[in-house]
Amino acid sequence: MIRLFPQRGGWLEVVCGPMFSGKSEELIRRLRRAEIAGQRALIVKPHIDSRYDIGHVVSHAGAKMRAVAVSRPEDIPGLADGYDAVGIDEVQFFTPEIVLVIDVLVARGARVVAAGLDQDFRGRPFGAMPELLCRAEILDKLQAVCHRCGGPATMTQRLVDGAPAPADGATIVVGALDSYEARCRSCHEIAEPALAAPILAEA
Ligand code: ADP
Ligand code: MG
Ligand code: ZN
16 A cells, blocks of 8 residues: 655544544654654644543543643634644544534645544444545544454444443433443444333233
8 A cells, every 4th residue: 555645735634443442642643743843733622522631632541642622613723723733632522514624724734633433332423524534635444452352343332331332322421421342343232222121021
């Protein structure tokens, strides 16, 4: 495979994959390298994900870089003015306007690196990700390690009290005590709403 970066103007790189696949680590690595190269680099993330550390992107392994939490995609062009490289973490949480906003940044000549979940916990496309994957000049789909079998994981398992979450659960549950695992396709489970209901034994 030959991968060439555009020589004129801006471009979009997308880094996708399930939880624990190293998206935030990769985003931090790319933006750090841009800084080392003397470029002005900025990371933004949606405000929804600012429960842990509002001023940073923090990876599951502890890698950390300063970041600005924003509520609306429309706030990004003003913040990112004058930056050569703009990282966006958890991009799937933004409203669909993020697609046009990224177009604006790229048209201004910025290198945009957008990291996010390609699938929700059901395995369906997440938010604006399909549109971003199509528009990207450069795309990487990372794999995690399946928590069940140790194989390559491409999906995110939501667990409620240790059991697979039902398909009719909300896609985004802020502050919930649900837990998540990376799983491969064959270990990934979704509880059907009907099957999850208690079945009464006949007397
Ligand atoms: P993401 O942003 O995709 O959720 P992070 O960059 O935050 O991922 O975290 C990646 C790190 O998580 C890995 O480098 C590894 O140290 C750790 N990790 C924990 N569980 C797993 C797993 N099941 N598969 C891969 N990495 C894991
Ligand atoms: Mg992450
Ligand atoms: Zn598995």
